[in-house]
Amino acid sequence: MDKEIRRTMPVFPMSIVQKLTGLSARQIRYYEQHQLIHPERTEGNRRMFSLNDVERLLEIKSLLDEGVNLAGIKHVLNMKPLENEHPSSRSEHPKKDLSNADVMKYLKTELIEAGKYGKSSLIQGELSRFFH
Amino acid sequence: MDKEIRRTMPVFPMSIVQKLTGLSARQIRYYEQHQLIHPERTEGNRRMFSLNDVERLLEIKSLLDEGVNLAGIKHVLNMKPLENEHPSSRSEHPKKDLSNADVMKYLKTELIEAGKYGKSSLIQGELSRFFH
DNA sequence: AAATGATGTAAGAAATCCTAACATGCCTTG
DNA sequence: CAAGGCATGTTAGGATTTCTTACATCATTT
Numbered sequence: 001m002d003k004e005i006r007r008t009m010p011v012f013p014m015s016i017v018q019k020l021t022g023l024s025a026r027q028i029r030y031y032e033q034h035q036l037i038h039p040e041r042t043e044g045n046r047r048m049f050s051l052n053d054v055e056r057l058l059e060i061k062s063l064l065d066e067g068v069n070l071a072g073i074k075h076v077l078n079m080k081p082l083e084n085e086h087p088s089s090r091s092e093h094p095k096k097d098l099s100n101a102d103v104m105k106y107l108k109t110e111l112i113e114a115g116k117y118g119k120s121s122l123i124q125g126e127l128s129r130f131f132h
Numbered sequence: 133m134d135k136e137i138r139r140t141m142p143v144f145p146m147s148i149v150q151k152l153t154g155l156s157a158r159q160i161r162y163y164e165q166h167q168l169i170h171p172e173r174t175e176g177n178r179r180m181f182s183l184n185d186v187e188r189l190l191e192i193k194s195l196l197d198e199g200v201n202l203a204g205i206k207h208v209l210n211m212k213p214l215e216n217e218h219p220s221s222r223s224e225h226p227k228k229d230l231s232n233a234d235v236m237k238y239l240k241t242e243l244i245e246a247g248k249y250g251k252s253s254l255i256q257g258e259l260s261r262f263f264h
Numbered sequence: 265a266a267a268t269g270a271t272g273t274a275a276g277a278a279a280t281c282c283t284a285a286c287a288t289g290c291c292t293t294g
Numbered sequence: 295c296a297a298g299g300c301a302t303g304t305t306a307g308g309a310t311t312t313c314t315t316a317c318a319t320c321a322t323t324t
Contacts, residue, residue: 005152005183005186011143011144011148011152012143012144013145013148013280013311013312014311014312014313015174015311015312016143016145016180020137020143024271024272025312026270026271026272026273027270027271029313029314030270030271042147042279042280043279044278044279044280044312044313045278045279045312045313045314046278046279046280046311046312046313047312047313048148051137054137064270069269069270070269070270071269145280145281145311146280146281146282147280147281156302156303157281158301158302158303158304159301159302161282161283162301162302174310174311175310176281176282176309176310176311177281177282177283177309177310178280178281178282178309178310178311179281179282196301201300201301202300202301203300
């Protein structure tokens with residue numbers, strides 16, 4: 001009964017998550033500071049990550065590669081916290097299940113709005129010069 | 133491509149393996165010392181365990197509960213190292229796939245032999261008093 | 265030019281893990 | 295029954311890893 005390792009169990013230390021995601025410790029801590037992830041802590045205050053945390057970090061990395069900034073990533077990830085949160089830290093989120101298509105639609109409208117008003121609320125750098 | 137976590141990847145530190153298996157650090161190190169497991173090491177010499185290592189430890193624990201001693205467990209586990217070894221530490225083992233029935237048969241003959249000669253090569257304590 | 269966002273780096277403290285050694289309790293054996 | 299071996303607990307000192315905080319850097323935005 002204890003044999004199965006749940007996806008929400010905090011089992012990976014920082015060093016392993018760095019190797020698994022290719023992110024630096026600085027980045028990972030920064031994303032936590034900005035509420036993109038919520039890793040657990042040991043009694044001694046060391047971060048411990050679950051499989052879901054790692055996958056979430058990979059999502060973040062992927063979105064970063066696409067030029068989305070942290071504020072934008074936060075919006076996207078907050079739309080589907082149901083499967084990524086630890087059971088301990090879950091609260092009364094507005095949990096709507098949404099598909100990849102929904103996320104893309106959201107990002108596209110954000111982009112269009114940004115283009116209209118000459119201000120990108122989500123994208124910085126690369127893509128932002130396509131709108132002005 | 134990096135998203136899938138292989139069963140042989142060393143990802144769990146000692147503290148997590150203790151919680152996952154219910155074994156003490158002393159026990160885990162002792163089993164390694166006696167070649168029952170072969171966890172990897174970080175650059176800084178810290179043990180890092182794979183999922184297979186953890187499952188192997190659970191097998192060990194289960195066999196211990198049944199009264200099998202370390203020498204016996206070593207025999208049993210050495211009969212099926214193909215799926216439990218790290219790819220890095222694999223060598224030209226006589227890798228025969230064997231079923232639970234095979235293992236049980238092996239254990240039973242060992243028990244019978246032990247009974248015959250008045251010496252238990254595998255079992256100590258509980259069961260040993262059934263033979264003498 | 266100044267402000268902001270994202271990340272790197274460094275320092276000092278604290279937590280975790282390492283090995284080695286000695287202690288303990290239970291069997292087994294002579 | 296005493297001696298030895300097995301499996302584990304405990305302790306000590308040292309090394310490694312992680313933590314927080316602060317400051318630096320570089321690109322982008324205002």
